[in-house]
Amino acid sequence: MVHAGIAGATGYGGVELFRLLANHKDINSISLYSSSEAGSPYASLMPQLSEWFSDELKPIETERMKEELDVLFLVTPAGVSRDLTPLFQGSGVKVIDLSGDLRLQNPADYEKWYKKPPAPGQLLDEAVYGLSETNGEKIREADILANPGCYPTAVLLGLAPLADSGLLEKKSLIIDAKSGISGAGKSPNEKTIYTNTEENFRVYKVNEHQHIPEIEQQLKRWSGRSEAVSFTPHLVPMTRGIMATMYVDVSLHEHPESWMDLYRTFYANSPFVRVRDEFPATKDVYGSNFCDMHVELDERTGRLTIVSVIDNLVKGASGQAIQNMNIMLGFEETRGLKLFPLYP
Ligand SMILES: NC(=O)C1=CN([C@@H]2O[C@H](COP(=O)(O)OP(=O)(O)OC[C@H]3O[C@@H](n4cnc5c(N)ncnc54)[C@H](OP(=O)(O)O)[C@@H]3O)[C@@H](O)[C@H]2O)C=CC1
Numbered sequence: 001m002v003h004a005g006i007a008g009a010t011g012y013g014g015v016e017l018f019r020l021l022a023n024h025k026d027i028n029s030i031s032l033y034s035s036s037e038a039g040s041p042y043a044s045l046m047p048q049l050s051e052w053f054s055d056e057l058k059p060i061e062t063e064r065m066k067e068e069l070d071v072l073f074l075v076t077p078a079g080v081s082r083d084l085t086p087l088f089q090g091s092g093v094k095v096i097d098l099s100g101d102l103r104l105q106n107p108a109d110y111e112k113w114y115k116k117p118p119a120p121g122q123l124l125d126e127a128v129y130g131l132s133e134t135n136g137e138k139i140r141e142a143d144i145l146a147n148p149g150c151y152p153t154a155v156l157l158g159l160a161p162l163a164d165s166g167l168l169e170k171k172s173l174i175i176d177a178k179s180g181i182s183g184a185g186k187s188p189n190e191k192t193i194y195t196n197t198e199e200n201f202r203v204y205k206v207n208e209h210q211h212i213p214e215i216e217q218q219l220k221r222w223s224g225r226s227e228a229v230s231f232t233p234h235l236v237p238m239t240r241g242i243m244a245t246m247y248v249d250v251s252l253h254e255h256p257e258s259w260m261d262l263y264r265t266f267y268a269n270s271p272f273v274r275v276r277d278e279f280p281a282t283k284d285v286y287g288s289n290f291c292d293m294h295v296e297l298d299e300r301t302g303r304l305t306i307v308s309v310i311d312n313l314v315k316g317a318s319g320q321a322i323q324n325m326n327i328m329l330g331f332e333e334t335r336g337l338k339l340f341p342l343y344p
């Protein structure tokens with residue numbers, strides 16, 4: 001019997017996680033927790049889900065949670081997991097954190113990029129970075145898991161085959177990324193309200209985005225690469241989806257026979273990565289846990305163009321969190337995630 005809990009179940013990521021977990025055959029029961037709505041029936045806030053969950057939201061009370069849960073998902077803003085997760089260390093409850101609190105190994109990086117106090121160093125040491133496709137062995141052993149950020153998921157999956165082949169070290173790397181508006185969570189702000197997003201396209205957090213150190217940290221782990229990356233995010237007037245376009249300078253003598261074969265071989269055993277014959281669009285993965293990608297060399301410039309797309313709420317958050325839970329609990333990796341993309 002596996003009992004799962006979701007803190008932050010009233011937010012975009014939390015609702016998506018509930019949607020997926022409610023259809024997961026190895027999860028026997030689910031508790032939903034709220035910091036602001038404890039005691040309210042979930043269906044009063046999410047009437048579209050009333051047939052699936054008739055209970056009330058529970059308060060975040062760690063002692064009771066430890067008694068009832070096997071796995072706890074934190075789909076909460078930055079700064080919550082930092083304080084909550086230490087209370088579960090050694091309790092036997094597996095914690096999967098979807099926020100950025102446990103991803104950066106160096107506390108000073110978190111303080112600099114998130115502008116908040118970091119988690120305790122000992123917690124950061126214990127947390128395993130959960131890019132499911134590339135870190136399976138460590139994820140299997142993890143009690144505390146840092147689920148990757150949405151942009152880093154698309155970017156790192158697009159770059160992993162190059163890093164693995166030693167083709168990324170000391171290369172110029174430019175990442176141009178776009179996200180749908182659900183990436184910003186459910187609380188509206190000046191930038192995300194309808195009048196400022198409809199028929200509009202904006203760049204944001206230039207050279208300041210909190211996912212820059214996460215991407216650099218992982219590239220360094222893979223290939224020793226210490227060069228800074230250029231990463232520029234944009235807000236697109238659509239609800240879901242991320243497209244990351246990466247430009248990498250490659251010298252001609254380093255070419256493999258076929259870039260596509262390099263990618264296909266690397267992802268041969270990864271059920272959620274599809275190396276495609278053509279450049280993908282965000283709707284190709286909409287509502288699914290797939291990451292689709294394509295790579296082409298421009299012979300004139302000696303530059304590779306890699307395009308990688310995900311649904312930010314699924315592979316970029318809740319889907320990957322379930323994929324990681326499957327690995328941690330010894331379930332089939334694809335359990336609960338065999339979803340077709342929505343069409344159209
Ligand atoms: N949206 C996305 O595409 C992605 C989001 N993430 C990360 O996942 C996390 C959740 O994001 P998202 O769902 O979009 O955000 P939302 O703002 O939509 O939801 C966050 C939820 O967190 C809960 N919450 C707020 N404050 C607290 C608190 N102090 N303690 C406990 N719970 C709190 C709220 O629920 P309640 O008031 O009921 O407690 C709220 O519904 C964030 O860290 C985000 O960065 C990661 C990848 C992708």
Ligand SMILES: CC(=O)N[C@@H](CCC(=O)OP(=O)(O)O)C(=O)O
Nearest residue numbers: 099100149150179180183184210
């Ligand atoms: C569109 C949009 O605003 N996206 C958010 C993604 C935030 C996020 O997921 O933050 P963590 O991964 O750090 O938790 C952003 O760019 O900040």
